[in-house]
Amino acid sequence: MSETTERLIERLAAEAEPVRRLPAPAVLATLWLLAVGAVAAIAILGFSDLDVFARRAHDLQLLLDMMATLTTGVAAVVAAFQLSLPDRAPAWALLPLPPLAAWIATSGYGCYRHWIAFGPDGWELGESTHCFRFILAVSAPLGVSLLLMLQRARPLAPVRVAIVGGLGVAAIAACLLQFFHPFDVTLLDLSVHVVAIAIVIAAASLWGRWSGRREARS
Amino acid sequence: MAPETNRALSRDREWSEWMAAAQRGDRAAYERLLREILPFLRALAAGRHRAPDRIEDVVQDVLLTVHRVRHTYDPARPFSHWLAAIARRRSIDALRRRGRTEAAEVSDAQAYETFADPRAKQEMEARDRAAGLGPAIASLPPGQREALEMLKLRELSLAEASRASGKSVASLKVSVHRAIRALRAQLTGGGR
Numbered sequence: 029m030s031e032t033t034e035r036l037i038e039r040l041a042a043e044a045e046p047v048r049r050l051p052a053p054a055v056l057a058t059l060w061l062l063a064v065g066a067v068a069a070i071a072i073l074g075f076s077d078l079d080v081f082a083r084r085a086h087d088l089q090l091l092l093d094m095m096a097t098l099t100t101g102v103a104a105v106v107a108a109f110q111l112s113l114p115d116r117a118p119a120w121a122l123l124p125l126p127p128l129a130a131w132i133a134t135s136g137y138g139c140y141r142h143w144i145a146f147g148p149d150g151w152e153l154g155e156s157t158h159c160f161r162f163i164l165a166v167s168a169p170l171g172v173s174l175l176l177m178l179q180r181a182r183p184l185a186p187v188r189v190a191i192v193g194g195l196g197v198a199a200i201a202a203c204l205l206q207f208f209h210p211f212d213v214t215l216l217d218l219s220v221h222v223v224a225i226a227i228v229i230a231a232a233s234l235w236g237r238w239s240g241r242r243e244a245r246s
Numbered sequence: 247m248a249p250e251t252n253r254a255l256s257r258d259r260e261w262s263e264w265m266a267a268a269q270r271g272d273r274a275a276y277e278r279l280l281r282e283i284l285p286f287l288r289a290l291a292a293g294r295h296r297a298p299d300r301i302e303d304v305v306q307d308v309l310l311t312v313h314r315v316r317h318t319y320d321p322a323r324p325f326s327h328w329l330a331a332i333a334r335r336r337s338i339d340a341l342r343r344r345g346r347t348e349a350a351e352v353s354d355a356q357a358y359e360t361f362a363d364p365r366a367k368q369e370m371e372a373r374d375r376a377a378g379l380g381p382a383i384a385s386l387p388p389g390q391r392e393a394l395e396m397l398k399l400r401e402l403s404l405a406e407a408s409r410a411s412g413k414s415v416a417s418l419k420v421s422v423h424r425a426i427r428a429l430r431a432q433l434t435g436g437g438r
Contacts, residue, residue, distance in 0.1 A: 033284065033302060033305060033306055033309070036306055036309055036310075037277060037280045037281060037309065038277070040276070040280060040309060040310070040313045041273045041274075041276050041277035041280065042273065043313070044268055044271065044273050044276045044313070044316075045271060046269065046270050046271030047269050047271075047316055047317040048317060049269055049317055049319075049320070050317050050318050052320065113318050114315060114318060114328055114331045114332045114335070115323065115324075115327045115328040115331045181315070181318050182314055182315050182318070184311070184315070184331075184332065184335045184336075185335065243314075
C-alpha cells in the first residue's frame with residue numbers, strides 16, 4: 029500500500045458518515061424466519077392438499093423427518109446470521125449439524141422402510157423430478173432474500189456464511205416439500221433431494237465467493 | 247482484579263464508547279480511536295508477520311475493514327474482541343495471499359540475482375534501453391539529432407544552443423520535439 033497509515037486514518041475519519049447499527053443477529057434471523065413462515069403458510073393453505081397431508085401426518089417417521097429438516101433450517105439460518113458478524117465464534121457453523129444428522133437418519137430410515145415394503149421396486153424413480161424442481165424453485169427466492177440480508181453485515185468469511193445459509197434454505201425447502209409431496213421417498217428420490225440441496229449450497233457458496241471478491245476490490 | 251485486567255477493561259470501555267460515537271458520525275472520536283488502536287493492531291499483526299512493511303499492510307487492511315463493517319459493532323459487547331477478530335481474519339488473508347503469490351512465482355536464480363534489488367533492476371533496464379538508443383539517435387535527421395544532442399545530452403540552454411547552431415529558439419524546440427517523438431516511435435516499436 030502506497031498510502032501511509034497516518035494519511036489513511038485521516039481519510040477514513042474524514043469519510044466517516046453516521047451509520048445505522050445492524051440489529052442483533054437473533055433479531056434478523058427471527059424476522060427472516062417469520063417472513064418465510066408467513067409466505068409458506070399462505071402457500072400451504074392455498075396450494076397444498078392438506079387432506080392427503082393429514083392422512084400422512086399420522087406417520088411418526090414423517091413427523092420426525094419434518095421436525096429434523098425444519099430444525100436444520102432454523103439452526104442454519106440462525107448460525108448464518110451469527111457467522112456474518114466479525115466477533116462471533118466460528119463454532120456457530122456446527123449448530124445445524126445435530127439436526128442435520130437426525131434428518132439424514134430419518135430420511136435413511138424412510139428409504140429402508142420403503143425398500144422393505146416394496147423390495148427392488150423401492151429403487152424406482154418416484155416423484156423425483158418434481159421434488160428436484162420444487163427444492164430448487166423454493167430455495168432460489170429464499171436463498172436470494174437470505175443472502176441479501178446476510179450481505180448487510182459484509183461478512184469477513186462470506187463463503188462460510190453463504191454455505192451455512194444455503195443449507196438453511198435447502199432444509200426449509202425440503203421441509204415445505206412434504207406438504208406438496210404426498211409420497212414416501214424412495215432411495216432414488218432421496219438421492220435427488222441430496223443433489224438438489226447440494227446445488228443450492230454450491231450456488232450459495234459461489235455467491236459467497238463472488239461477494240468476497242467484490243468486497244476485496246471495494 | 248489484576249491492575250492489567252483493569253487497565254484492559256477500561257481501555258476497552260473507552261474504545262467502545264469512541265466507536266459508538268463514530269457510528270453516530272463523530273469524526274474526532276473515530277480518528278482518535280483509529281490512532282489509539284494502532285499499537286494493538288501492530289502487535290497482533292506482528293504475531294503472524296515478520297516484515298515491517300507487511301505488518302503495516304495488514305494494519306491498513308484492518309483499518310479499512312473496520313471502516314467498512316463499523317455498523318456491525320454492538321457497543322454492548324467488548325470492542326477488543328470485535329477488533330481482534332477482524333485483525334486475525336485479515337492477517338490470515340494476507341498469509342494466504344502471500345502463499346498464493348509465492349506458489350505462482352518461478353524460482354530463477356539469475357532473476358533473483360539481477361532483480362532482488364530494485365536499483366539493480368533499474369540499472370539493467372537503463373542499460374538495455376541505452377543499447378538501443380545510440381543507433382536510434384544516429385538514424386535521426388541531422389537537424390533533429392543536433393538539437394537533441396545540444397539540448398538533452400549536453401544540456402545547453404535554448405539560448406546557448408541557438409547561438410551555437412545559428413538556429414532560432416522556436417526551430418530548436420520543434421526539432422527536439424520531433425526528435426523525441428521519432429525516438430519514442432522507434433524504441434517502443436512504432437508507438438505514438
